[in-house]
Amino acid sequence: MKRFSVPILLVVLLTTLMGLAWFEVIDLYIQTIILFMGINIITSTSLNLVNGNMGEFSCGHAGFIAVGAYVSSILSVALFTKSKTFGAPLLPPELAAYGFPLVLICGGLAAALTGLLVAIPSFRTRDDYLAIITIAANYIIISTIINIDTIGGARGFMGMKRVVFAMEKCAEIPWMILWVFIFMVLSILIIRRYMSSTYGKGVEAIRQDEVAAEIMSVNTNRIKLVTFMISSGLAGIAGGLYAHTIGYVNPKSFDLLKSTEALVMVYLGGMGSISGSIIAAVVFTLMLELLRPLQIIKWVAIPLLLIIIMQFRPEGIMGHRELSDIFPRLKKFYKFK
Amino acid sequence: MTLLEIKDLTQLFSGLCAVSELNLSLDERELIGLIGPNGAGKTTVFNLASGFYQPTHGEIIFQGRNLAGLKPHRVSALGIARTFQNIRLWKEMSVLDNILVAQHFQLGYGLGSLFFRTPRYLKRERDIRHRALELLEIFKIDKFADEKPGNLPYGMQRKVEIVRALASGPKLLLLDEPAAGLQSTDVTELITLIQWVFDQFDLSIWMIEHQMKVVMSLCSRIAVIDFGRLIASGTPSEIQQRPKVIKAYLGDDQL
Numbered sequence: 001m002k003r004f005s006v007p008i009l010l011v012v013l014l015t016t017l018m019g020l021a022w023f024e025v026i027d028l029y030i031q032t033i034i035l036f037m038g039i040n041i042i043t044s045t046s047l048n049l050v051n052g053n054m055g056e057f058s059c060g061h062a063g064f065i066a067v068g069a070y071v072s073s074i075l076s077v078a079l080f081t082k083s084k085t086f087g088a089p090l091l092p093p094e095l096a097a098y099g100f101p102l103v104l105i106c107g108g109l110a111a112a113l114t115g116l117l118v119a120i121p122s123f124r125t126r127d128d129y130l131a132i133i134t135i136a137a138n139y140i141i142i143s144t145i146i147n148i149d150t151i152g153g154a155r156g157f158m159g160m161k162r163v164v165f166a167m168e169k170c171a172e173i174p175w176m177i178l179w180v181f182i183f184m185v186l187s188i189l190i191i192r193r194y195m196s197s198t199y200g201k202g203v204e205a206i207r208q209d210e211v212a213a214e215i216m217s218v219n220t221n222r223i224k225l226v227t228f229m230i231s232s233g234l235a236g237i238a239g240g241l242y243a244h245t246i247g248y249v250n251p252k253s254f255d256l257l258k259s260t261e262a263l264v265m266v267y268l269g270g271m272g273s274i275s276g277s278i279i280a281a282v283v284f285t286l287m288l289e290l291l292r293p294l295q296i297i298k299w300v301a302i303p304l305l306l307i308i309i310m311q312f313r314p315e316g317i318m319g320h321r322e323l324s325d326i327f328p329r330l331k332k333f334y335k336f337k
Numbered sequence: 338m339t340l341l342e343i344k345d346l347t348q349l350f351s352g353l354c355a356v357s358e359l360n361l362s363l364d365e366r367e368l369i370g371l372i373g374p375n376g377a378g379k380t381t382v383f384n385l386a387s388g389f390y391q392p393t394h395g396e397i398i399f400q401g402r403n404l405a406g407l408k409p410h411r412v413s414a415l416g417i418a419r420t421f422q423n424i425r426l427w428k429e430m431s432v433l434d435n436i437l438v439a440q441h442f443q444l445g446y447g448l449g450s451l452f453f454r455t456p457r458y459l460k461r462e463r464d465i466r467h468r469a470l471e472l473l474e475i476f477k478i479d480k481f482a483d484e485k486p487g488n489l490p491y492g493m494q495r496k497v498e499i500v501r502a503l504a505s506g507p508k509l510l511l512l513d514e515p516a517a518g519l520q521s522t523d524v525t526e527l528i529t530l531i532q533w534v535f536d537q538f539d540l541s542i543w544m545i546e547h548q549m550k551v552v553m554s555l556c557s558r559i560a561v562i563d564f565g566r567l568i569a570s571g572t573p574s575e576i577q578q579r580p581k582v583i584k585a586y587l588g589d590d591q592l
Contacts, residue, residue, distance in 0.1 A: 190452060197451050197458075198437045198444060198465055205427045205438045212425040215387055217413035217442035217505050226448065320429070 006334045014181050021174040031177065033289055035245045038180035039238050040281035042187045044265035045274055046234035049191055051263070052272035052320075053200075054227050055207030057131040060118070060138030061235050062258035064111040066251065067141060068236025069243035072107030073160050074151060076100060076244070081162040085150060096166035100179060104240040111236020112229040114141070119228040123221065138259055145251040154251060161247030180241050187234045191274060194230060203227050204272075257299070261288075264306050269316050276318030283317075338365045340541050341386070341417075341509055345395035348381055348565070355381040357565040358395070363509070368535050368542045370556035370573075374585055378565040379545045380422060383511050386543075387419050388412035400508065414442035418507035420498045422514045422545075426486040432497055433482040436469040439504040469504060475537075476500050492523040496530065503538060510534070512544035516551045528554055561585065 017034065020026045026034075043065065050058045078086040080096040091099065114137075122133040146154045167175040194200040202223045205213040214220045243249045261284070269280030287305075291298045309316065324330040341363040348356040355378045363369060371379050384390045386397055388409040397404045404412055418439075427435055444465070450458040473479040478496060486494050495515060502510055515531065516524050528551055535542055535555075546552045552559060553573045561569040561576060563585040569576055576582055 193452055193454065198440065198462060199446075199448075199451055201430065201434050201438050202441055204430055204434075208427040208429055209425050211389070212421070212427065213438070214409045215389060215413060215419060216439045216501065217410045218438060219408075219410045219441070221408075 010181075010185060014178070017181070018174050018177050021177055031174065032245065033285060035176055035180050035241075037282050037285045038184040039241050039245065040261075040265060040285050041184050041278050042234055042238035042241070043262050044269060044277040044281040044284075045188060045191055046231045046238065047262045048266045048269070048272065048274065048277040049195075049203075049231045049234075050228055051266050052270075052277075053195060053207065054203050054224065056123075056224070056228075057128070058134045058228070058231070059131045059256070059259055059263065060134030060136075060141075061232075061262040062254040062256070063118075063134070063138035063141040064115055064232035064235035065239035065242065065258065065262075066145060066249075066254035067114045067232075068104075068107035068111040068239030069249045069254070070107075070145060070151060070157065070239075071110040071236070072103045072240030073157055073243040073249055075106055076103045076163045077157075077159040079103065080166050081159055083159050083162075093166040094170055096163055097170040097175065100163070100167060100175075100244075101182075104179070104183065104237055107240035108233045108237040111239065112233030114236075115229045115232025116225060118232075119225050123224045123228075135256065135259075138254075138256060142251045142255060156248060156250035156252075158248040160244045160249075164244060164247065176241075176245055180245070183237055183241060187237065188274065188278070190230065190234070194227075195274070199223070207272075260303070260306075264302060264309075267306065267309055267316055270318035270320060271316060272320045273316070273318035273322055275323040276316055276321075279317055339363070340365045340367070340400060341543075342398040343382075343386075343395070344398070346382070346385060346392055346397065347394035348378075348385060348390060349393045355565050356385065356392075356562075359562070359565070359567055361560055361567065361570070363541055363543060365508075365541055366539070367558065368531075368556055369544075370552040370559040371543060371545045371562065372547070372552055372559060373562040377562045377585075379562060380513055381565075382562070383419060383513055383545065386412075386509075386511060387417055410442070413505055413507075416506065416508035417511065418502035418505045418509070419511035420495075420502050420513055420515060422517055424486075424491075424494045424498050426494060426498055426501065428487040429485060431483050432478065432486055432489075433466075433469055433473065435486060435497065435501050436472060436504045437465055439501045440465050440468065442505060472500055472504055492519055492526065495519065495523075495527065499530070499534065503534065508540055510540055510542045512542060512546075514545050514547060516546055516548045524548060524551060527551070531555055 021031050043061065047058065047061045050056050077083050079091045079099060080089050080093045082088055118134065118137040122130050145151065151157050164175060195203065202213060202218040205218055206220055206223060210220055265280045265284045266277060268284060269276030291301055294301060324334065339362050343359055343361045346356055346359040359382065371382065373379050381390065385392050388404060388407050388411065399415060399417060402415065427438065445461045446458045470479060470482065473482055476496060478500065481489060486497055489497065516527055519527060531542065532555060556573060558571065559573055559576045560567060561582050568581045568585060569579045
């Protein structure tokens with residue numbers, strides 16, 4: 001029974017959310033915030049893998065989110081809808097509901113490959129250099145998108161709402177809640193399985209003493225590449241979900257500000273803590289919405305928050321611990337590590 | 338049988354000659370020492386032998402295989418393990434995890450089986466964990482399995498580091514000043530431990546050590562280097578008589 005308690009809890013949570021949305025108990029605005037929470041959970045846990053567990057400093061997470069968002073958007077719009085850019089749908093739109101997860105995964109793979117391209121040169125260096133290279137990569141990705149006119153350039157790319165409508169033709173359920181939830185759970189599962197394996201513990205070893213790791217038979221270069229690819233691939237999936245949630249992507253929304261948001265979530269939650277990153281993503285998404293009336297001042301408040309975290313609780317909410325470390329009773333049901 | 342052969346090994350650090358034309362060989366099942374004054378290049382020799390540096394000149398042959406161009410993790414997989422002068426355990430991981438990670442070379446599963454938790458993955462993980470626990474038990478430190486190494490006394494950390502090195506199944510164990518920072522009672526214990534490891538495991542041990550008590554009571558042969566050059570080699574009692582060795586340690590003008 002205990003073995004199944006977490007899956008049961010997740011199914012109950014999912015059906016409740018979908019039921020609430022279906023019976024229109026919660027309006028579209030609240031639904032969107034819930035979707036953003038799920039997406040942000042993927043973003044923060046995936047960045048946490050590189051910044052928290054591996055101890056490298058990647059600042060360009062939004063670049064990979066952008067790659068995933070654009071690749072999956074272009075694919076889904078071209079495959080399932082009629083659009084000015086790509087003409088008639090290549091596949092019958094009824095397939096949208098089944099094709100969408102595949103499209104998302106393609107976006108994730110594209111982002112993972114981009115991650116590999118960034119990682120190969122940058123892991124020859126360390127620390128500050130990786131930060132600089134990832135910032136540069138973020139800008140390169142955005143400028144590339146801006147300069148491709150076919151996909152809208154600086155104007156952005158739209159049409160993903162029609163994909164969601166096409167899915168609703170298949171069955172009238174809140175599809176996005178379903179997909180975001182499934183992929184959020186999958187991402188956490190992937191990260192948890194990775195980090196709890198002996199292979200993944202090599203990542204922790206690299207953070208604590210890279211020289212010792214290499215000498216104790218850990219293939220540090222390969223692990224760093226694999227970890228970075230997993231991290232950027234999951235960011236790509238988050239990007240695809242984000243694009244289909246708001247139905248419109250603009251290169252501007254994936255600039256350094258977005259990367260900073262991801263960093264704030266990781267540091268708020270606590271380095272190397274999966275449950276910390278999840279809590280932080282939820283808290284941060286709520287905070288962004290609550291601070292919305294402040295408009296532009298919001299972007300004074302949030303960096304200020306980062307400074308305050310660094311000053312008074314540099315280890316974040318959880319700080320290398322998991323919920324199950326703080327409440328040992330949880331271990332009976334679920335261990336994050 | 339020769340286990341490790343060092344031929345004309347030279348290491349330059351931008352002009353500074355840390356190791357110079359060193360020739361040395363080590364047989365299977367041998368326990369030898371490497372001594373020399375501070376800055377003589379002892380640790381550099383170990384760094385070269387574990388693949389951490391690539392030699393400027395010369396070669397290192399381990400079990401008939403040239404180590405040139407091999408990364409440290411490959412060298413380690415071939416069977417050379419080492420400990421460090423200043424203990425380099427992964428301090429925020431449990432002792433057990435430290436031993437697990439040292440078996441990285443023999444994981445035997447891919448990422449696919451990791452994510453899908455295939456029977457193969459589960460079996461390999463079980464085997465690795467079993468081996469780690471077995472090692473901890475042999476050394477009677479299984480009660481510390483879940484402790485973080487940082488919380489253990491210094492002598493115990495040394496022991497854990499030696500166990501971690503043994504976890505990678507070495508044919509050659511390099512010990513870099515194992516007695517550094519230990520109290521004299523711990524040193525006696527360490528001597529027993531090293532002798533025990535040498536008797537129980539099928540390996541050779543090569544150690545750098547400053548404390549003569551350790552070297553003299555353990556090593557069957559000692560190599561002395563000074564300024565990167567081999568100045569003497571022989572049994573402990575032979576070494577003590579050599580004028581060159583006395584000169585290297587005490588200087589020219591003897592009292």
